[in-house]
Amino acid sequence: MRWWDLQRNSNHTTIVTIEKVIDETPTVRTLVFSDSVMPNVLPGQFAMVWIPGINELPMSVMISQESGKAAFTVRKHGLASTGLFNIASGGKIGIRGPYGNAFDIKSGKLLLVGGGTGLVPMMRLLTFLKPTDDVTVLIGAKSKNEVFFESLANDLLKNNVHNVIVSTDDGSYGENGFVTDVVEKLVNESHFDAVYTCGPEKMMYKTVQSAHSRGIFVQASLERMMKCGVGICGSCCVGEDLACKDGTIFDGNHLSKNKEFGYSHRNKAGIPENY
Numbered sequence: 612m613r614w615w616d617l618q619r620n621s622n623h624t625t626i627v628t629i630e631k632v633i634d635e636t637p638t639v640r641t642l643v644f645s646d647s648v649m650p651n652v653l654p655g656q657f658a659m660v661w662i663p664g665i666n667e668l669p670m671s672v673m674i675s676q677e678s679g680k681a682a683f684t685v686r687k688h689g690l691a692s693t694g695l696f697n698i699a700s701g702g703k704i705g706i707r708g709p710y711g712n713a714f715d716i717k718s719g720k721l722l723l724v725g726g727g728t729g730l731v732p733m734m735r736l737l738t739f740l741k742p743t744d745d746v747t748v749l750i751g752a753k754s755k756n757e758v759f760f761e762s763l764a765n766d767l768l769k770n771n772v773h774n775v776i777v778s779t780d781d782g783s784y785g786e787n788g789f790v791t792d793v794v795e796k797l798v799n800e801s802h803f804d805a806v807y808t809c810g811p812e813k814m815m816y817k818t819v820q821s822a823h824s825r826g827i828f829v830q831a832s833l834e835r836m837m838k839c840g841v842g843i844c845g846s847c848c849v850g851e852d853l854a855c856k857d858g859t860i861f862d863g864n865h866l867s868k869n870k871e872f873g874y875s876h877r878n879k880a881g882i883p884e885n886y
C-alpha cells in the first residue's frame with residue numbers, strides 16, 4: 612500500500628489506468644485496472660466512474676481474477692457509456708467510492724438472477740459464497756450474441772453443486788423466453804433459501820414477486836439515475852428511499868411496500884416516467 616492510499620477518501624476521485632480490455636460481446640467490454648480499494652469491495656457495491664471530458668456514471672465493481680485488480684463491465688449505450696467502452700488499454704479514468712450497501716449472504720440453495728450488465732454484482736457475489744452452497748445462476752439476454760459471463764460463472768462455481776442457465780428473449784440460445792418465466796418455473800419446482808437479482812427493473816420486480824410471494828428471502832440491486840452517488844441530489848429516489856445511499860440493495864419485504872418499485876423512475880431531468 613502506498614502512503615496516499617492510507618488517506619484515501621471514498622469521495623475523492625482517484626485516477627487509474629486501464630491495463631486490459633476484454634471484449635465480452637459486440638457491445639459489452641470489461642476494462643481491468645489495478646487499485647488498492649476496488650478489488651476488495653463488498654458484493655453489490657458500486658463506484659462513480661469519471662470518463663474524462665464526457666460525464667461520470669455509476670458502475671458496479673466487477674471482479675478480476677488477477678490479484679490487486681478490479682474491473683468495470685460496460686455496455687455501450689449513450690454518450691458516456693460509449694466513451695467508457697472506447698477507452699483503450701493505457702487510457703485513464705477516475706473512480707470514487709465504493710458506495711452503497713451489500714447483499715446479505717445466505718447459505719444453502721441459492722438463486723442468482725442477472726439481466727445484461729446486472730450480472731456484474733452477481734459475479735462478485737459468487738466469490739463470497741461457500742463451497743457447500745448449491746447455486747443456480749440464471750443469465751438473461753436478448754439474444755445469443757448478447758450472452759456473457761456464462762463460462763465465468765461456471766468457473767467461479769467449479770467447487771460447488773451448481774447450474775448455470777441462460778435464457779434468451781428470442782430463443783436463439785438456452786431457454787426460450789423471458790428470464791422471469793424461468794424464475795417462476797424454478798421457484799415452483801424447488802425450494803430456494805435466497806434469491807438475488809440485478810438487471811432491468813421490470814425483471815427484478817417480477818423476480819421479487821415470484822420469490823417474496825412464496826416466503827423466500829429475496830434482494831434486488833436497483834439501478835436508478837444517479838448523479839452524485841452520495842445522497843445529495845435526490846435523482847435516484849425510489850419513493851422515500853435513495854437508491855445510492857439506502858441501497859442499492861433492498862429486500863423483498865421492503866420493496867413490496869414501495870409503490871414506485873417496478874412502476875416509475877426519474878429521467879435525467881428528475882421527471883417521473885413510467886417503465
Ligand SMILES: Cc1cc2nc3c(=O)[nH]c(=O)nc-3n(C[C@H](O)[C@H](O)[C@H](O)COP(=O)(O)OP(=O)(O)OC[C@H]3O[C@@H](n4cnc5c(N)ncnc54)[C@H](O)[C@@H]3O)c2cc1C
Nearest residue numbers: 668669670671684685686689690691692728834835836837
Ligand atoms: C448502481 C448502478 C450500477 C450500474 N452498473 C453498470 C454496469 O456495471 N455496467 C453498465 O454498463 N451500466 C451500469 N449502470 C448503468 C450506467 O450507469 C448507465 O446508465 C449506462 O451506461 C448508460 O449511460 P449513458 O449516459 O451512456 O446512456 P444514455 O443514453 O445517456 O442513457 C441511457 C439510459 O441509461 C440510464 N442512465 C443514464 N445516465 C445514468 C446515470 N447517471 N445513472 C443511472 N442511469 C443512467 C438511463 O436509464 C438512461 O435512459 C449502472 C447504474 C447504476 C445506477
Ligand code: FES
Nearest residue numbers: 840842844845855
Ligand atoms: S444519486 Fe444523488 S441522491 Fe442518489
